[in-house]
Every structure is written in C-alpha cells, then in structure tokens.
Amino acid sequence: MTIVAVPEAPSAAQPAARPPVRPRRKLVLHLAVVALMIIWVTPTLGLLVSSFRPQSVLSQSGWWTAFAPPYQFTLENYQGVLEQSGIGQAFINSLFIAIPATIIPLFVAAFAAYAFSWMEFWGRDVLFVVVVGLLVVPLQTTLIPVLKAFADWGLTGQFLAVWLAHTGYGLPFAVYLLRNFMGSLPRSVFESASLDGANHVVSFFRIAVPMSVPAFAALAIFQFLFVWNDLLVALIYIGLANSDNLPMTAAMANLVNSLGGGWYLLGAAAFLSMILPLAVFFGLQRYFVRGIVGGAVKG
Amino acid sequence: MGSQLITAVVVVLGVPAALIAYIWGSERLISLAPERWRPRLRPWLWIGPALAFLGFFLVYPTIRTIIRSLYGKSELKPKFVGLDNFRWFFTNSDARGALLNNVVWLLFLTLFTVGLGLLIAVLVDRVRYEAWAKSIIFLPLAISMVAAGVIWKFMYDYKPPGVAQTGTLNAAIGTVGLGPIGWLQSPAFRVSTFALIAIMVWMWTGFAMVIISAALKGIDPELLEAARVDGANEWQVFRKVTFPLLGPTLAVVSTTMIITSLKTFDIVYTLTNGNYDTDVIANLMVKQMFTFGDFGRASAVAVVLLLAIVPIMAFNIRQFRAQESVR
Known part of the structure; x- marks a missing residue:
C-alpha cells in the first residue's frame, strides 16, 4: 500500500489572501452569506416559477407548491403574452429604441471626450465642470419644454424623439467616463503620432478609440441597459401620442395597471423583458462592473 | 414594421457614418482656415454635437422649466403668477405628503443600501464563493424597475384571511400565525412606502456593494496586518482602519443613492401610482402634467426636485476639482 502525497495547492493560486476567520465564527459567516443569497434570489425565483404555472x-396556491406533485407546468403564459397583449411588438419596439439610442451618444461623446482630453482651448475646464454638474440634473426638469418642442415638430410618438432624448440625457455620463479614460492614456503615444504627421482625426481613430475599447464597452452596456429599462422617457415622449410604439417597460406598466388580475401574463412578460439585460449581465458582467465602479468612484 | 426595420438600419449605420463624415469634413474645412486659427477652431467642431445635445436637452429646458414654474396652468396664454405654484406645493396636503415621502425614501433607501452594501462587501470578502454571492446580490440592478415591480407584486400579493395566501411574504408570516398584511395597500405607518423602499433596497444594495468591495480590495493588506500584530481584534481593525479608509467611497455611494431616492418614479408609478399615501415628487409631477394638465404646477414640482439636488451637484463638482488637482 502506497501513500501518494497530494501536493498542497500553492497559496498563490488563491486570488487574494482572505482575512483570517476563527473556525467557530466561520459557520456564522457562511450561514449569514448563504441566507443573504437566498433572500436575494427568492423574489426572482418565485416569479420565474410562477411564469410557468397554469393560470388556473x-x-x-403559492409558487412553492409547484415543487410538490402534481407538477403542473405550462408554456401557455409565454404564448399568451406573445400573441395577445402586444408585448411581442413592445419587445421589438424596445430594440428599435435601445440600439440607436446606444450608438448615437457613444459617437457624439467620443468626439467630445477626445477634444476635452487632448486639445487645448479657451473655456475647456469650465465647460467640463458644467458637464460634471449636468450629471445629476434630474430629467424631470427637462420634460415639459422638450415635450413642447417635440410636439411643435410633430416628433411625439416617434422613435426619433426618444433616440434624440436618450442621447441628450446619456451624454453627461458618457462624456465624463470617456474623458476620464482617454485623458489617462499616455501622452507620449499621441505626441509621437503627431511628430509622424498624424492629424487629430488620425490619432483619434488610430490611437484614442482602439485604446479606449474597455471604456466604450462599459459605456455601451450601461447606456443600453439604461435605455432598455427606461420607463419615464418613453412614457412622456411616446406614450400619449402613439401607444403602438411603446417599449416593454411601458407596456408592462400598462398591463399591471389595467389587468390587475392578469397575473399569468405579467410573470411571462417580465421575464421576456429581462432576457436581454440578464444576457448582458452574465456575458459582460466584468465590463458592467468596471463602468459602474469607474463612473461612481470618480464622481 | 418593414419600414420601421429599414429606418432602424438606416439610423444605426447612417448616423455613425454621418458623424464620422462630419469629423473628416470639419478637418478639411479647418485646413482652409489660416494656420494660427486652426487650433482654436478645431475643438469647437469636435465638441459641437455634444454641446448641441446638452444645450437642447438639459440646459435650455431646465431654464425654461424654472421660468414656466412662475406662470399659471393654461398652456395657450400662460399668466404670470409669481410664486403661487410654490405656495400651492408647500401648502397642499398631497404635495407635502409626497415631499415627506421623498424624505423617508432618502433616509431609509440610502441608509439600507449603503449599510447592507458595506456589510455584504465585508462578509463576502471572507468566503471562497465571493464571486457567486456578489453576482446574486448585484443581479437585480440589471433589470428594469418595472420588472422588479412585477417580481415584488408577487412577493407582496394579498389574499383575504382564510384563503390560501399566494404571496410569498404573507405565506411566510402566516406560518407563524401572523397577517395577512396588504403590504401595498396600507397607508398606516407608511407600510406601503416602506414596502416600495424595500424593493429598491433589493435592487440597489448590489450597486453599493460592488463599489465598496472595489474600495475594500484597494486597501493595503499590510496596514490591516500591522493593526492585527499590534493586538487589535477584527472589529477594532474594521472600525479604526478599514472604515475610515472607506469614508470617501461611502460618501460617493451615498450621494448616488440620495439622487436615486429623490428621482424615484418607476416603482411608485407601476405599483401604487401614489395611492395609499405613497406618492413621491416625481410621480406628483407626472400626475400634474397628464392628469390635471397643469404645466405651471408640474414645473414648480420639477424645480423643487432640482433645488433638492443642487447641494449634491456642488458636492460632486468639489470632489471632481479636488481629484483634478491631484492628477
């Protein structure tokens, strides 16, 4: 009989040294963390299970009874949502709204952030302080005059109205985040490019943009989720004029208010609206977290 | 729908193309100008589009709203009424109730998200499955407040006593013989407002946790080790070393939470629409706009919201200035 010595995993394999915990306290610690995880996941799990239970x-009975016989599950709720309540169209509307409303501010902000980082001009610092100030202006203060302008131009109810509005509302954060990132790129790279005869357009597209990809990724995720999850802007600029163009959030809010008892549709509708955010969340969590930490810690 | 798709494709491809063409074109245009003017002109062409958007969607409308708040209800021939709209806001019981609710939101949402976020960040720092725990706590932030409202509508569901409770919370307290409670229909003790705040705590604790956790990892471990060698226990290390070092981060997270609580709208609009004494300023404003068509009062409500946020704006700008001087 031989004893094979199993080598201890080198301590360097652990990502970071964790603070010491006394053994008896360890149990309490694990119980607390697991309890918090259960509390946090229960609401979502409850609705997920409910969305697959028959209307009847x-x-x-509560959703937890679904785990005991008779196991009654169905896809009818999802079918019903897609066929009857206009949620299917609302899902497409959300896409129509969110994609351009993510792309446009990214470009506009990138130009401005580059100028704020790498060009000298009169009033630059004052203007950027204004941008920092605008970060927190509640969009409620802008609703009435903008709505009036949109109405005068016949834009209310159109996708164009929300694309433009989301661009305006998203810009302070976009400019701020990108400028912080672009401004911290090494100056020498830009100087040597300039000596080689590159003008600003070339150094923007060849140096600033490729080197800022992580910031663009974080910002794109952020803006996409913000627009996808927005209710107020869509409600005000689209809602009254053309309810056919309403996104998921507004359609769902209407469903909550009008049906009251239409539970069986609500759960399925909510999960349909969460598919994209959750996919983004699980796929790109690293960038998302980076955007949030970068935006907030510096703000 | 076909035409919508075409429009969307045109916009998604065309707008970036147009913007890139704009930057190329402006560089060409600048090269026509005398040499010494070029560096002065160029920046304004680069920030021009952003300034136009910021001006049109934020600066101009904010000024218009402040002016509009001094005029009466009628949209066709607004009459100057001075501070009447504000007098209404601070004397009307519904409006004052909404303002009071926002104060409750501000205090409790900030306290709970920052407190819980700090607690969880410190706890998960000590376990192996930290990444999992953080993902679960953080996840609700990715979904819309409307979806979160629907999720919690099921949690808070109320059935009359004697019938099987299908809401998770009422069933849970039922097992120990309590309730059922109409969580979202109880104005007494502001139960419903606290029920709504709980939803936002569920959503935003992850935000506070992620930022505090990042700051926690940034603390030099040798500093903590030195304190331990000096005989400090874990609690003392936390109170005397970790907590003070987290101070600036906690301040920043708190300002974000204060703004979030002042702007609270979606959750209230979706779940109670301000009934059962749950109204908040942002919902009151939308009601004044669309239910009563009183744009003067709606503007005044918006101005009150703005005034509440101005101190935070000043704080942010000061923070930013301090950071820039370090750069």
Missing part, C-alpha cells in the same frame, strides 16, 4: 392554479 396561480391564484389558488
């Missing part, structure tokens, strides 16, 4: 049992 939904109002009779």
